Amino acid sequence: MALPDEAVERFREGLDEAIAAGEVEPTAMCLSTLGVDGGLSSRMVLMKAFTPEGFVFYTNLESRKGTQLAASGAAALVFHWKATERQVRVEGVAEPVSDADADAYFASRPRGSQLGAWASDQSRPMASRVTLVKRVAAVEARYLGRPVPRPPHWSGFLVRPRLVEFWYGRRSRLHDRFVFTLDNGEWRRERQFP
Ligand SMILES: Cc1cc2nc3c(=O)[nH]c(=O)nc-3n(C[C@H](O)[C@H](O)[C@H](O)COP(=O)(O)O)c2cc1C
Ligand SMILES: Cc1ncc(COP(=O)(O)O)c(CN)c1O
Structure with a gap:
């Protein structure tokens, strides 16, 4: 279910204003996922696209x-x-992006980042930094003089929201909160106490 226009506008406006205000990483977002044991896991990632989806x-x-x-x-x-x-908070379900979208974004990344995507077995144990440096050199040699293709293990996710909350801080601590929730296929909007 595409986000309602108002939520799309609030997000775009919030991002634009953060950029204008000099936010260092305005697209940085904390991503939380669920482990198989039911535990939670969080880390920062960079948002690379935003649409009503x-x-x-x-x-x-x-x-x-x-x-x-x-x-x-x-x-x-x-x-x-x-x-x-x-603050903007999102809850939803992640699904893979299309290969075409992943290819297009990968092709736009600096060559060093493309090589890094091949060289790094992200989240798996690494004996020493030398391992990584050697691997980067190896992939550099492999793709010398030609474009670096997207690794099959590197792609993106689209987080489809079921809840989006916009929080506007106020000095008084009487902040404003607007919460959009997907309810039986329809978006509901409400204000909540701060
Ligand atoms: C500001 C910031 C942005 C980041 N962006 C990404 C990103 O877009 N994609 C990514 O894979 N890791 C990114 N990272 C690294 C992740 O936070 C994380 O360390 C890494 O992806 C491994 O996470 P995992 O072991 O939970 O999969 C970023 C880290 C920071 C601090
Ligand atoms: C490992 C990794 N992958 C992907 C990204 C996404 O950003 P970019 O494509 O701009 O490198 C980051 C950003 N820090 C990153 O650290």
Whole structure:
């Protein structure tokens, strides 16, 4: 279910204002996933696309987050825009992006990042930093003079929201909260106490 126009506008406006206010990583979001043991796991990722369908990020599919999302699509996101005292919180389900989208985004990354995606077995044990440096050199040699293709284990997820909350901080601590929730196929909007 696409987000209602108002939520799309609030998100776009919030991001634009964070950028204008000089936020250092305005697209950084905390991503929480669910482990097979029922435990939670959180880390930062960068949002690379936002549409009424949801929020997209890219990663190694064999990483901790990648395997957790493959097992359970449950995902939660938090943006914190410190410069403008705002927070956006998202709860929903992650699904893989298309190969075409992943190819297009991968092709736009700097070559060093592309090589890194081949070199790093993200989230698996590494004996020493030398291992990583050697692997980068090896993939560099392999793709010398030609484009670096997207690794099959590197792609993105679209987090389709079921809940989006906009929090607007106020000095008085009487903050404003607007919560959009998907309820039987329809978006409901309510204010909540701060
Ligand atoms: C600001 C910031 C942005 C990050 N963006 C990404 C990202 O977009 N994709 C990614 O795979 N890791 C990103 N990382 C690294 C992750 O936080 C994390 O360490 C890594 O993906 C491994 O997570 P996992 O073991 O839970 O899968 C970022 C880290 C920081 C601090
Ligand atoms: C391992 C990793 N993968 C992907 C990303 C996404 O961002 P970018 O494509 O801009 O590198 C990051 C950003 N820090 C990252 O650290």
